[in-house]
Amino acid sequence: NAGVTQTPKFQVLKTGQSMTLQCAQDMNHEYMSWYRQDPGMGLRLIHYSVGAGITDQGEVPNGYNVSRSTTEDFPLRLLSAAPSQTSVYFCASSRTRTGELFFGEGSRLTVL
Amino acid sequence: DAKTTQPNSMESNEEEPVHLPCNHSTISGTDYIHWYRQLPSQGPEYVIHGLTSNVNNRMASLAIAEDRKSSTLILHRATLRDAAVYYCILRASSGSARQLTFGSGTQLTVLP
Numbered sequence: 001n002a003g004v005t006q007t008p009k010f011q012v013l014k015t016g017q018s019m020t021l022q023c024a025q026d027m028n029h030e031y032m033s034w035y036r037q038d039p040g041m042g043l044r045l046i047h048y049s050v051g052a053g054i055t056d057q058g059e060v061p062n063g064y065n066v067s068r069s070t071t072e073d074f075p076l077r078l079l080s081a082a083p084s085q086t087s088v089y090f091c092a093s094s095r096t097r098t099g100e101l102f103f104g105e106g107s108r109l110t111v112l
Numbered sequence: 113d114a115k116t117t118q119p120n121s122m123e124s125n126e127e128e129p130v131h132l133p134c135n136h137s138t139i140s141g142t143d144y145i146h147w148y149r150q151l152p153s154q155g156p157e158y159v160i161h162g163l164t165s166n167v168n169n170r171m172a173s174l175a176i177a178e179d180r181k182s183s184t185l186i187l188h189r190a191t192l193r194d195a196a197v198y199y200c201i202l203r204a205s206s207g208s209a210r211q212l213t214f215g216s217g218t219q220l221t222v223l224p
Contacts, residue, residue, distance in 0.1 A: 102158070
């Protein structure tokens with residue numbers, strides 16, 4: 001049972017480049033979400049989804065796009081990377097909107 | 113959105129109980145109280161959650177105030193492996209699924 005899988009684990013981008021952080025879960029969870037964590041800070045919600053085809057913004061959505069075409073996958077897209085997006089990104093899922101959240105191992109992104 | 117407030121840091125001696133407080137004075141009746149912990153360079157790990165009644169599991173106990181405006185995570189015998197940042201968050205069962213950001217949490221130091 002893989003749980004929540006994030007790829008890549010590390011990525012370095014130049015300002016203006018685009019990329020997609022992948023997140024997949026094999027637990028048939030309806031709820032999925034993306035967070036970013038800056039040094040010494042807590043996690044801030046970027047976007048979330050309560051099911052396939054349904055997404056909504058979190059606390060810090062600017063500069064990020066998401067889609068949820070399947071229950072398993074919830075990719076996070078950076079259209080034009082900026083140094084302010086240097087952070088560690090975590091994907092999480094839960095069976096219900098109030099249940100236990102399962103987190104991936106994180107993706108460390110550096111934008112130069 | 114309801115907010116939670118936690119002390120920035122706490123210390124405990126090994127093998128002694130630890131009580132980690134969380135205030136959530138604007139909690140709504142449908143908000144579940146969740147606790148997670150995060151070790152360095154890892155994703156958050158679920159600890160426990162509850163709605164109204166106190167909850168126990170193999171990791172910890174959750175004591176919820178009668179008015180639900182505060183809660184306490186109880187580690188019955190702290191070990192060195194319990195040293196982590198502990199986050200208290202709220203997850204709503206109705207309305208917007210946008211959950212509270214994790215905030216900065218409480219850094220627990222366990223002294224040998």
